[in-house]
Amino acid sequence: MTDFQPAIRAEALESLLIEKGLLDPAAVDRVIEQFNDRTGPMNGARVVARAWTDADFKERLLHEGSLAVEEYAFEGGQIDKLVVVANTGLVHNLVVCTLCSCYPWALLGLPPKWYKDPSYRARSVREPRAVLQEFGVALAASTDVRVWDSSAEIRYMVLPQQPPEWVGLEQADLAHRITRDSMIGVGLLSA
Amino acid sequence: MSRQETSVALPGQLQPPMMNGEVVFEAPWQGRVFGMAVALHEAGCFEWEEFQASLIAAVGAWDAASSEPYAYYVHFERALQELLQAKGMVGDGELNRRSGEFSERSHGHDHPVRS
Amino acid sequence: MNGVHDLGGRHGFGAIDYDTSEEVFHDRWEAVVFAITNRALASGVAKNVDHFRHSVERIDPVSYLSDTYYGRWLGGVETLLVEAGVLRSEDITQRAVERGADREARVAARPSGHTWQDDTPRSQSAARPGVVTAKFSVGDMVTTCNLNPSGHTRLPSYARGACGCVVAEHGAWVLPDANAHGRGEQPETLYTIAFEGSELWGDTTEPCVSVRLDLFESYLESRYLEAK
Numbered sequence: 256m257t258d259f260q261p262a263i264r265a266e267a268l269e270s271l272l273i274e275k276g277l278l279d280p281a282a283v284d285r286v287i288e289q290f291n292d293r294t295g296p297m298n299g300a301r302v303v304a305r306a307w308t309d310a311d312f313k314e315r316l317l318h319e320g321s322l323a324v325e326e327y328a329f330e331g332g333q334i335d336k337l338v339v340v341a342n343t344g345l346v347h348n349l350v351v352c353t354l355c356s357c358y359p360w361a362l363l364g365l366p367p368k369w370y371k372d373p374s375y376r377a378r379s380v381r382e383p384r385a386v387l388q389e390f391g392v393a394l395a396a397s398t399d400v401r402v403w404d405s406s407a408e409i410r411y412m413v414l415p416q417q418p419p420e421w422v423g424l425e426q427a428d429l430a431h432r433i434t435r436d437s438m439i440g441v442g443l444l445s446a
Numbered sequence: 447m448s449r450q451e452t453s454v455a456l457p458g459q460l461q462p463p464m465m466n467g468e469v470v471f472e473a474p475w476q477g478r479v480f481g482m483a484v485a486l487h488e489a490g491c492f493e494w495e496e497f498q499a500s501l502i503a504a505v506g507a508w509d510a511a512s513s514e515p516y517a518y519y520v521h522f523e524r525a526l527q528e529l530l531q532a533k534g535m536v537g538d539g540e541l542n543r544r545s546g547e548f549s550e551r552s553h554g555h556d557h558p559v560r561s
Numbered sequence: 562m563n564g565v566h567d568l569g570g571r572h573g574f575g576a577i578d579y580d581t582s583e584e585v586f587h588d589r590w591e592a593v594v595f596a597i598t599n600r601a602l603a604s605g606v607a608k609n610v611d612h613f614r615h616s617v618e619r620i621d622p623v624s625y626l627s628d629t630y631y632g633r634w635l636g637g638v639e640t641l642l643v644e645a646g647v648l649r650s651e652d653i654t655q656r657a658v659e660r661g662a663d664r665e666a667r668v669a670a671r672p673s674g675h676t677w678q679d680d681t682p683r684s685q686s687a688a689r690p691g692v693v694t695a696k697f698s699v700g701d702m703v704t705t706c707n708l709n710p711s712g713h714t715r716l717p718s719y720a721r722g723a724c725g726c727v728v729a730e731h732g733a734w735v736l737p738d739a740n741a742h743g744r745g746e747q748p749e750t751l752y753t754i755a756f757e758g759s760e761l762w763g764d765t766t767e768p769c770v771s772v773r774l775d776l777f778e779s780y781l782e783s784r785y786l787e788a789k
Contacts, residue, residue: 259545261520262473263545265475265476265479265523266475267544267545269482270548271536271544272535277486277491278482278485282481283478283481283482284481287477287481290480290481290484291469291471291477294465295468333686336731338729353567353570353717354567354569354715360474364471365474368578369578369579373574374575374577374578375577376568377568377570380570381762381766383767396768397769401755402770404772406716407715407775408686408775
């Protein structure tokens with residue numbers, strides 16, 4: 256027993272409990288969301304805030320994400336390779352894992368329940384605009400919508416656009432305003 | 447909401463690691479283990495006093511016999527496992543077998559429990 | 562395998578179950594705690610949000626695990642009120658007892674100092690740099706194989722037999738298909754391929770949509786291969 260990694264044991268334990276009808280996985284999701292909703296995405300928010308205020312960092316981040324964030328030494332759910340994709344006036348990015356629920360853990364904490372649900376996984380690649388509408392995001396028909404399906408070990412995070420009213424704010428202040436949804440691509444930021 | 451009764455004073459080590467008023471997970475499995483414990487308690491499978499006792503025992507066992515550094519969720523997971531075994535909910539044998547199956551899977555990717 | 566997990570593009574799913582996470586009070590006492598906390602912040606009893614958050618961190622573990630979100634806030638704000646000299650613990654207990662609480666019942670506000678470290682070892686990366694030479698380059702047009710494998714694969718069924726463009730090349734990585742079935746790592750070059758929505762979904766596609774997937778070299782053929 257002691258030879259298995261804790262992550263394996265934890266997953267094995269959960270799968271057995273679910274099979275025996277002793278545990279509802281949705282209940283576990285709810286607990287996690289309740290306990291880890293704000294701190295989770297803060298790493299990503301700090302990275303975004305820095306990219307908005309430091310042009311050199313932004314360029315490095317978009318060119319080679321893993322290397323750019325190395326100095327932060329983020330713990331948690333090792334990311335083998337990070338790719339950060341920027342939203343612009345012409346391009347809107349959306350991240351999903353259709354095959355399971357891969358997520359840029361170390362930057363955004365635990366994924367929200369809807370991200371792992373079949374509805375999002377099935378529909379976001381086929382009808383991303385309709386899905387975005389449900390999240391309250393309306394895009395021009397001419398906006399290039401790019402859906403990134405994390406089918407291998409690369410993890411994606413969206414660099415949202417900075418609202419013009421937020422230009423000039425301190426990084427720490429900016430970081431608190433950046434939402435998890437904006438870094439997945441299902442939310443826009445506004446003043 | 448009712449508050450449980452206890453006169454047990456807990457050592458600081460038994461507190462889950464936190465930051466900014468929130469529990470911090472260093473890896474996805476820690477969140478699942480924490481969430482499992484809370485969900486099972488809320489479903490009435492055990493009282494927190496029982497879990498605390500199991501956690502104290504797990505930390506004690508580590509302290510007495512291990513040279514590994516202190517790792518909160520390793521102890522937490524062990525405590526949960528021992529408690530569920532004691533309650534006849536999940537046995538060590540089946541947990542070993544399932545762990546063995548899972549460790550044979552392909553590398554990486556966030557393996558969800560449900561699909 | 563065409564397992565139930567391979568969900569991309571499947572029909573039959575309804576609206577996303579998205580919780581807007583507004584502050585919702587399930588009971589009146591929660592709203593009261595919310596109001597007290599805001600008052601504590603406004604009056605300086607809580608110096609700032611982080612000071613308040615730290616007070617929540619310091620409540621005893623039993624309360625932390627068993628109380629709800631606002632229960633934890635209550636523990637934190639009680640601590641701050643006592644530390645600021647506004648109230649005394651005994652007064653809080655006494656008032657609670659007058660209202661019917663058991664004197665021996667647990668009170669949440671019990672600071673506990675601790676330090677912790679977690680040295681969970683990092684898992685091994687799946688990258689295998691420098692091991693193979695890439696067959697395709699950025700800008701190449703490729704077609705995905707029409708695989709219907711019985712085993713493990715990372716080519717979602719919605720993207721099989723489709724034509725796309727290489728937009729990135731990521732060096733060599735462990736091939737999950739082989740590794741899953743005990744055939745060793747067999748590292749291959751991994752590419753990001755961009756597919757137009759129309760290529761994947763035909764006429765029903767939304768305007769200006771592209772889907773990008775990370776695919777292994779063995780899933781891909783050059784677009785310009787002669788038809789057999």
